[in-house]
Amino acid sequence: MYIGSQYLGDRTCNFTLWAPLVGEVAVHLVAPAEKIIPLQKDEWGYWHGTVNNVEPGSLYFYQLDGQKDTADPASRSQPEGVHGPSQVVDHNSFTWNDSEWRGIPLEQMVIYELHVATFTPEGTFEAIIPRVPELLELGVNAIEIMPVAQFPGDRNWGYDGTFPYAVQNSYGGVDGLKKLVDACHQQGMAVILDVVYNHLGPEGNYIWGFGTYFTDHYKTPWGSAINFDGPYSDGVRNYFVQNALYWLETFHIDALRLDAVHAIYDFGAKHILAEIAEAVAQLSQQGYKRYLIAESDLNDPRIIRPPQVGGYGIDAQWSDDFHHALHTVLTGENQGYYQDFGQLEQLAKAYRHSFVYAWDYSPHRHRYHGNDASDCLSQQFVVCSQNHDQVGNRMMGDRLTSLISFEGLKLTAAAVLLSPYVPLLFMGEEYGETAPFLYFVSHSDPDLIKGVREGRKAEFAAFFEIYGQEAPDPQAVETMERSRLNWEKRHEGKNRMLWLFYQKLLEMRRTIPALANLDRNNLEASVIEPEKVLQLRRWCDNKQVLCWLNFSSEVVKIKANILSGTWKKQLDSADPAWGGDHSLLPEILNSESQSAFALHPESVVVYCQ
Known part of the structure; x- marks a missing residue:
């Protein structure tokens, strides 16, 4: 079921809203001319209506029960931010130039994770395009963009998005993202998009008002869970299945990285991940293969096993164990979940078996953890030495550059790139970026800002003596600005040498059969x-x-x-x-x-x- 506003051409637009518990729904057009058009409800709780004299760019709300205006939960654009009206988008007006593109096989991918606002001084989709050739020269062939669903303000990691279908306006919106994907494909670069299906952010989360999208039956680290298996969950499931297809189909995205799937709760006979995977597989049959890559801390191979053996059919998942084993051997850190690691034999085990904990006792968790994944292919695991979480969730956002020696950085690169898994680089690591990657937001709710600041201080209170200062203010503009890459350093001294070392390793992965063949x-x-x-x-x-x-x-x-x-x-x-x-x-x-x-x-x- 298509949801949201769908511009049909000839100044005609179809509107569809899923709201089974609402008694009356109308489209409230507010610009360029104001008018209210009632919608009709079907047996499944979807409200429909086709409206004439609607131009692309028109702004609208949905009016509920004749009095309450709310933005479209499936809004394609929020030009005035999360608290403003939704906007009608004409997706057919964009001219694509990637008709020859057939994607890159997962086993050949070299993924480069980046944050749009801190990757360039401009902080936009289009500003990334001039850097694509150099990433290709390095040996990267897939960029992974941190979430771009509309979030409050213009500074955020992206995991506080409240409009999963709307492209962040401060990054360049719908056309900006399309231009980036189109340019990447024309040059041979795949695009992976990070999407969040386990929660929505706290500010501008108007979906709460519909009474069906969330459940208190389960709790996530961010509050109530999304309702994937309770009463009225059918429309919620459709909402997220269609969202996955929307990015892959409308924006020509090659793969989705599914954030923290361990916080997705679904005890129905068909897990929502399996339903999404099934829909994406059907889409792939109509063209080239699209991929789903899950982030999970469960070490559960069911996520990537095929449906025929009871799996969800997701194509790949991150192996946190590989990162943790490598990081602790390099740094000697043993706090938090790092206490489960620190032995070189554990890194060797990660090379051999993908997971270190495969139903082994975890001292940090005080229980047995994980399961054997030996029946899964090596190419189904993504490994890294750094990523946005492992850097950004440190109090000072410090990268490995500030924790280990230059020789250690080269050793780290080799440990990842000589592995039999799909490698992921975090923006800047290839030349030893020294700028931190800090946690930052730009909320407008004073109480929420206060809560985020106090929560951050409390989380890192024990680290005050180590760093001699409190955690940086996540609301401050300078916190984000400090996180921007010093891209020019890639041409200087040892930074250039490290860049060339990464390039050499990536060339070896492509050209040496024993390294190109991902088979542990x-x-x-x-x-x-x-x-x-x-x-x-x-x-x-x-x-x-x-x-x-x-x-x-x-x-x-x-x-x-x-x-x-x-x-x-x-x-x-x-x-x-x-x-x-x-x-x-x-x-x-x-x-x-x-x-x-x-x-x-x-x-x-x-x-x-």
Whole structure:
């Protein structure tokens, strides 16, 4: 069921609202001319009406029970923000130039997560376009945009959106997003959009007034859960299924990243994720393959298993375990959920099995956690060393750049990009961005602003002694401005060297068969103790790769049993070309080579056969 306003052309517009508990609904056009048109209710609680003399750009509300005006829950545009009227959009007026585009297979994706407002000084969709060629040159082929659903004001991470169908006006709105996607496709770049189906933000959330979209039967970290399995949930489910199709169909988006699906509660026989996946699969049959990628902290392979074996059919999910295992080995941090990690063997396990916790006891959770995912494909897991959550949810938004050495940054890049999984980079990590990524909002409700400020202070009260200051004010303009990238640094000194190192690793992923083939069944990962060296061997047919990643802060000597044949060095982070002193390892290895080798501190070396 199509919902919202649908411009049909010739100054005619169809309006559809799902509101089964409302007794009377009318469209209240407020500009350019004011008029009120009653809608008719069908047996399923949908109100319909076709209105003449409506131009694209017209502003309107829905009038409920003859007195209350509210914006359209499925509004395509909110030009005056979350508290203003909705706007009629003519989607057919945009000319697409990507008819030859057929997408990028998931297993070939290199994802680059970015926040529209902080990626460029302008903070718009169109301002991203000139940077696409350099991302492609780096080796990135898919940008993942943090949520763009209309939120209060012009500063927000995007997870406070209250109009899931409306494109944020301060970013450039509907046409701005279409221009970005069109430009990306013409240059060979896929576009992934982050969407939020587990909650809506607190300000401008007028959907509450319809009495059907939320339930108090379950609680999320943000309050009442969305009603996916209670009375009147059919229209709610349709609302979100249609939203997924809207982004993929109308905006030509290639994939959706589904935020925190562990906070989506649905105990019906068909989970809402399965219903969304089913609808997207049907859409893909009409053209090229579109993907769904879930964020989940459940370590539950049901999310990505096919429906035939009781799964939801989502294409991929993030592996938080990989990040946590890598981060703790690099930094030594052990607070919060990091207390479950810190052993190099756990990182080796993440390479071999995707999840570290697969029905293992979690000290942080005080219970068993996760499940075995060995029946799932390696390409169904997305891994990273940094992302918006892991950086931005730190008190000072500090990146790895401020936590580990330059050598450690190279080691980190290799750990992610040599994995058998789909890699995700967080904007700026490729050149060692030093600007923080802080939490910021631009609410207009004084009580809400106060609550956010006090909540942030309380959350990080224990960190005052560490940082010597309180958490930055999330409402302050300068908090967002501090989070903008220093893009020009990518051409300077060690920043440029790190950028080139990422580029080299990404080139190796594409061109070396053993790295391009994402199959953890063709992989061995083991730990050499006490030297803190991870040995990684991957193969494809008769081609092999041997990697040593030294997580020790000292030079270590290891004994290596070189397999038969000749091995040629492909990459050594200790080489001067990558800012190292000098390599301690020969260019060629074979069975006659010495059996003991020295590795520089925090270094990685890769040999190919």
